[in-house]
Amino acid sequence: MNKIVAALVQQSCSEDRDENLSKSIGYIREAAAQGADLVVLQELHGGVYFCQSEDPDRFDAAEPIPGPTTELLSATAKESNVLIVASLFEKRAAGLYHNTALVLDKDGSVAGKYRKMHIPDDPSYYEKYYFTPGDLGFTPISTSIGKLGVMVCWDQWYPEAARLMALAGAELLIYPTAIGWDPADPVKEQQRQLDAWVTIQRAHAIANGIPLLAANRVGFEPAPGENGNGITFWGNSFIAGSQGEFLAEGGNTKEELILSEIDLCRTESVRRIWPFLRDRRIDAYGGLLQRYLD
Amino acid sequence: MNKIVAALVQQSCSEDRDENLSKSIGYIREAAAQGADLVVLQELHGGVYFCQSEDPDRFDAAEPIPGPTTELLSATAKESNVLIVASLFEKRAAGLYHNTALVLDKDGSVAGKYRKMHIPDDPSYYEKYYFTPGDLGFTPISTSIGKLGVMVCWDQWYPEAARLMALAGAELLIYPTAIGWDPADPVKEQQRQLDAWVTIQRAHAIANGIPLLAANRVGFEPAPGENGNGITFWGNSFIAGSQGEFLAEGGNTKEELILSEIDLCRTESVRRIWPFLRDRRIDAYGGLLQRYLD
Numbered sequence: 262m263n264k265i266v267a268a269l270v271q272q273s274c275s276e277d278r279d280e281n282l283s284k285s286i287g288y289i290r291e292a293a294a295q296g297a298d299l300v301v302l303q304e305l306h307g308g309v310y311f312c313q314s315e316d317p318d319r320f321d322a323a324e325p326i327p328g329p330t331t332e333l334l335s336a337t338a339k340e341s342n343v344l345i346v347a348s349l350f351e352k353r354a355a356g357l358y359h360n361t362a363l364v365l366d367k368d369g370s371v372a373g374k375y376r377k378m379h380i381p382d383d384p385s386y387y388e389k390y391y392f393t394p395g396d397l398g399f400t401p402i403s404t405s406i407g408k409l410g411v412m413v414c415w416d417q418w419y420p421e422a423a424r425l426m427a428l429a430g431a432e433l434l435i436y437p438t439a440i441g442w443d444p445a446d447p448v449k450e451q452q453r454q455l456d457a458w459v460t461i462q463r464a465h466a467i468a469n470g471i472p473l474l475a476a477n478r479v480g481f482e483p484a485p486g487e488n489g490n491g492i493t494f495w496g497n498s499f500i501a502g503s504q505g506e507f508l509a510e511g512g513n514t515k516e517e518l519i520l521s522e523i524d525l526c527r528t529e530s531v532r533r534i535w536p537f538l539r540d541r542r543i544d545a546y547g548g549l550l551q552r553y554l555d
Numbered sequence: 556m557n558k559i560v561a562a563l564v565q566q567s568c569s570e571d572r573d574e575n576l577s578k579s580i581g582y583i584r585e586a587a588a589q590g591a592d593l594v595v596l597q598e599l600h601g602g603v604y605f606c607q608s609e610d611p612d613r614f615d616a617a618e619p620i621p622g623p624t625t626e627l628l629s630a631t632a633k634e635s636n637v638l639i640v641a642s643l644f645e646k647r648a649a650g651l652y653h654n655t656a657l658v659l660d661k662d663g664s665v666a667g668k669y670r671k672m673h674i675p676d677d678p679s680y681y682e683k684y685y686f687t688p689g690d691l692g693f694t695p696i697s698t699s700i701g702k703l704g705v706m707v708c709w710d711q712w713y714p715e716a717a718r719l720m721a722l723a724g725a726e727l728l729i730y731p732t733a734i735g736w737d738p739a740d741p742v743k744e745q746q747r748q749l750d751a752w753v754t755i756q757r758a759h760a761i762a763n764g765i766p767l768l769a770a771n772r773v774g775f776e777p778a779p780g781e782n783g784n785g786i787t788f789w790g791n792s793f794i795a796g797s798q799g800e801f802l803a804e805g806g807n808t809k810e811e812l813i814l815s816e817i818d819l820c821r822t823e824s825v826r827r828i829w830p831f832l833r834d835r836r837i838d839a840y841g842g843l844l845q846r847y848l849d
Contacts, residue, residue, distance in 0.1 A: 345780055379834045398839050405659030418831050420714030420762055421840050427849040454800045457761045460799050467751045504747045505754050537712050538847070540673045545692050546715050549843050551833070554723040 263526045266301045267433075268292035269498040269519040270306070271511045273480030276323075278307050282330070286337050292298075293341035295520055298367075302478040303498070304414050304439040310440040310478065314386035314488040315390045315535070323352035326363060326374060339369030344404055346411055346476075348437040350391070351376070360392040362411045362437055364402045367471035377413040378422065385489045389417070401427035405452050407432040407525060410471075414438045417458070417475065421549065423465035427430050427538075432525055434465055438477040441494035448449050455495055455513075460474065470532040472508070472523050473501045479516060503531040557820045559700050561593045561727075562586035562764075563792040564600070564812040565805045567774030572601050572616075576624070580631050582812050587635035589814055592661075593701050595640040595770040597792070598708050598733040599654070604772065608782040609684040615741050620657060620668060622774045633663030638698055640705055640770075642731040644685070645670070654686040656695045656705045656731055667696035671707040672716065679737065682709070693719035701726040701819060702767075708732045711752075711769065714843040715843065717759035721832075726819055728759055735772070735788035749800035749807075757799035764826040766802070766817050767795045773810060797825040 270288040274281045285306050292300045305311075307330060311319045323329060330349050338345045351361035351374075360377040376395030380388050398420055403406040410431025412525060416422045416434045426434060443449045466473040471505050479496035499510040500521045509521035532538065548554050564582040568575045579600050586594045599605075601624060618624060624643050632639045638661050644654035645668075654671040670689030672769060674682050693716055695702040704725025710716045711730045716820050720728060727849045736745045760767040773790035793804040794815045803815035826832065 287644045370573050378836050378839060381834065383828065383830065394836070399842070415834070418762065418829070419835065420718065420758070421835065421843060424714065425840070425848070428842055428845065449574065453800045457799050460754055461758040461761045464714070464755040468712065485847055505751050506747045534677065535712070536677065540675065541713065541715065541846070542672050542688070542708065543844050543846060545672060546719070546844050548693070548719050548722055549715060550837050550840050552835070554719070 264521050264522055264524050266296045266520065267301070267474055267500060268295070268297040269301050269474060269476040269500065269511070271303065271477060271479050271496050271498040271519060272306065273307060274309050274387055274478065276309055281307055281371035282333060289337055289343060289345060290341055290487060292518055292520060294341040297343055297520060298347070299344045300349060301435055302437060303476045303478045304348045304437040305318040306348055307352060309482050310439045310492065310494070312388050312391055313385050313492065314485045315387050316485065319391065320358060323350040324360050325352050327371065331363060331371065335365050335369040335371070336365060338365040342367050344406055346409070346437060348413065357393055358391060359395060360388065360413055362412060362413050364404060364409060366404050368537050372404045375402065375411045377416060379415045379419055381415040385484065385492055385541040399428055399429065401429050403411070410434045412436055414440060417462050418463060420468060423444065423469055427471060431521070432471060432528065434469070434471060434473040436462065436473070436475045438475055439494060440477060441492040443490050444481070444493050445490045459499065460495065463501050466501045466503060467505035470503050470528050470535065470537070472503055472525070476541060477497055479514065488526070493548045503527040525549065558816055558818050559592040560590045560814065560816050561595070561768055561794060562589070562591040563595050563768060563770040563794065563805070565597065565773050565790050565792040565813060566766065566810045568600060568603050568772065570603055574649050575601050576627060583631055583639060584635055584652060585638060586812055586814060587637040589816060593638045593640070595729055596642055596731060597770045597772045598642045598731040599644060600642055603776050604733045604786065604788070606682050607679050607776070607786065608683060608779045609681050612781065613685065614652060617644040617652050620655065621644050621665065625665065629630060629659050629663040632659040632661060636661050638700055640703070640729055640731060642707065651687055652685060653689060654682065654707055656707050658698060658703060658705060660698050666698045669694070669696065669705045671710060673709045673713055673836070676710040679778065679786055682729055693723065695720055695723050695725040704728045706730055708734060711756050714759060714762060717763055721763035721765060726765060726822065727817070728765060729832065730756065730767070730769045731769040732769055733788060735786040737766070737784050738775070738787050740786045749791060753791065753793065757795050760795045760797060761799035762831060764797050764822050764829065764831070766797055766819070771795055773808065797821040
């Protein structure tokens with residue numbers, strides 16, 4: 262398959278799981294009707310971004326794989342004949358939880374899963390409390406449309422992760438995401454953060470000569486209690502081509518479906534003009550396995 | 556020193572070495588008069604970009620370090636009390652040549668050198684013929700204004716290189732460069748290439764939370780004989796801050812001095828809000844030392 266049509270679902274979420282998933286499924290059906298082969302949902306699309314505080318009751322929302330969300334989206338994938346990249350709070354065992362992306366192929370089968378490897382933790386994003394770092398490595402998931410380099414949010418800041426996926430044969434990089442602004446930050450700082458987020462991901466496409474898809478949440482979610490100012494999720498979901506060029510880009514404020522054709526053959530031609538993989542100095546990269554070189 | 560003033564010299568070059576260096580020195584003096592602490596010259600600023608063909612006579616232009624260019628720019632650094640990042644074709648031994656960046660401190664002393672680690676080779680850029688890959692690693696150069704992560708051109712496409720410099724304590728990333736368009740390429744392709752070049756470098760600043768300086772050549776240089784269409788060097792030299800934001804940016808067509816103040820303290824604050832170094836999965840990065848994972 263040389264060309265695919267990819268879609269990103271950028272939505273807001275409430276505490277009502279059924280409502281959130283119904284909305285996602287509506288967008289998936291719409292995307293399929295527009296010819297999408299692949300639909301990417303945002304990070305933890307089943308609910309609000311609960312990591313704004315550390316609350317033991319939130320673990321109640323975690324679920325196994327397979328489980329209710331897997332079943333629901335598996336049926337949707339099959340019904341709409343579309344591949345779905347979903348995201349959920351995975352319960353692996355009592356006291357052992359992951360932030361996991363799930364890939365459902367067009368026939369509804371589970372093609373594979375990815376457990377978020379890099380876990381953030383900073384004010385309003387207390388993820389280290391909830392999510393055990395992934396232990397499945399940076400392993401592309403083989404599907405009917407190609408090998409997908411699926412990662413999650415914070416992973417998108419790490420060129421190492423994108424590179425490892427590319428070296429393992431990923432044909433696309435895909436990032437379900439939940440990131441936004443602190444409403445108390447100055448507009449210029451907000452703009453720098455958004456620009457940085459877009460820029461570093463486009464750079465992963467460029468460094469590796471493969472397209473990249475980032476689906477981000479949108480809308481304001483207040484912080485529980487005294488835990489900060491809430492988060493204005495900045496949307497801006499986008500699809501970039503093999504040279505990092507924009508193929509489609511969403512806005513910052515509203516729910517939308519972002520859709521583009523992607524020519525997977527461009528990877529071959531782009532990597533011929535910019536043969537970065539040929540010249541990597543693997544003899545001199547040993548320090549990358551160190552925390553710091555002091 | 557918390558704040559420095561940095562300047563980039565973006566110039567065109569001819570076959571006349573003395574003319575090229577006189578021009579560079581004029582810009583260095585102008586930068587110093589405007590308060591610059593640091594001036595970055597473009598890649599191989601002493602002459603035309605001779606790698607458009609493979610010509611054994613071109614090795615005549617190589618010189619040892621120290622040698623004529625070192626002496627000339629050392630005197631300029633001392634006279635103007637400014638740190639200079641220069642670039643030259645280094646003759647290490649008969650048949651052994653490098654593409655080398657040279658750092659001259661404000662007192663005219665040689666602070667250190669860096670030998671280009673990643674060597675490109677594609678039509679119009681036949682560098683593998685001329686330059687032996689560097690063997691000094693990604694080692695920052697300690698100077699009176701801080702530790703400089705100096706690399707050269709093709710290195711700028713490798714996130715591994717920028718990361719290694721940052722892990723070794725580099726406070727700035729600096730790339731003397733000679734890159735341009737094939738005049739026969741469509742304008743849209745030219746724009747994608749330029750965007751990619753800017754984007755991936757800004758991403759190195761973002762991934763590592765440190766400022767980045769790229770000084771690029773400008774002007775058209777014809778190809779010798781039948782070796783292609785010549786190169787329109789695209790200039791666009793720029794300085795980015797610790798979040799990848801633009802601090803200063805040159806145009807695509809003319810010679811100019813690009814100058815900005817840089818606040819080195821922002822690295823500390825930016826790395827507190829985005830603590831990427833904390834969360835690197837060094838336990839899972841082993842594949843980065845492989846050519847490909849198959």
